[in-house]
Structure formats: C-alpha cells, structure tokens
Amino acid sequence: MISYQLQPIEAQAAFTNDLNQIYAMHQFVRRLAIEAGFTNTALGDIELAVVEACANIIKHAYRQVPTGTAPIAIHVMCDFGALAITVTDWGAPFDAPTGRIPAPDPDRMVAEGRRGGMGLFFIQQMMDEVAWDLRPGECNRVRLVKRLA
DSSP states (O other): OOOOOSSOEEEEEEEESOGGGHHHHHHHHHHHHHHHTOOHHHHHHHHHHHHHHHHHIIIIITTTSOTTOSEEEEEEEEETTEEEEEEEEOSOOOOOOSSOOOOOOHHHHHHHTOOOOOHHHHHHHHSSEEEEEEETTTEEEEEEEEEOO
C-alpha cells in the first residue's frame, strides 16, 4: 500500500555557482524528499541527480562566471506521491538530449583519457522523468521527477 503525505510539500531555495554549495543544495532537496516519504534507494537516486544537475550548471552553464556570483534556484514540489525538482540557472544553455542517453562505455572513456561525461546519463537513469527547458538569453531549467514506489 502506498501512503501519500497529507499536505502538498513546496519549497524553494536560492544558491550560487559555487561547488562548495553542492552539499547544501542536495541537503535542501533531501530534507523535503524525506518529508515526502522517500527512503533508501530512491532517496539516493534523487540526491545523485540533484548533485549532477547542479554541478553541471556550475561547471558548464557558469563556466566563465566568477564563483559565487551567479544564481541557481531550486524549487521542490511533492504532491500525490511525485516529487518534482526544478533547477533554474541563467547561464549558457547547452544542447539538451532529445531522448534516452545510451550507457557510456567506461573502457572507451579510459582509453580516451576522458573524465566525467556521465552526468546526464546518471540523471536520466535515477529519475522517472527529466525535461530541459532552455531559453537562450533568459533562463535554463531542468525538471526532475521521482515517484514514490
């Protein structure tokens, strides 16, 4: 039997493009996910997806912006057993994937000397839904959804 929280949960928080804030970002989401009833594996999936999304924003969207000077907004809403996390930035957009990202080939990555490059794959694997809304000159959003099992 699935039990849902009695009241919808909604909260938002503001951060900056500082990798030192990654912990605070995922702890903000973690606290709300626990309140919504997520535990164990699902909670780890949510945290990993949030860390990857925020790290990508800091490393890529805000690549040429001084640390700690650019905003990142996180909005979390949970109702009817679905947790929706929207992460917004005002940095450079990217070419978002239009479908499922194939599993990376670790042997090839090692042979090519590549580090990283698996974040978007992990985000898609960990969450039930992932959608990007990229508006050059305005803002970029990624919406991550996880449902209670």
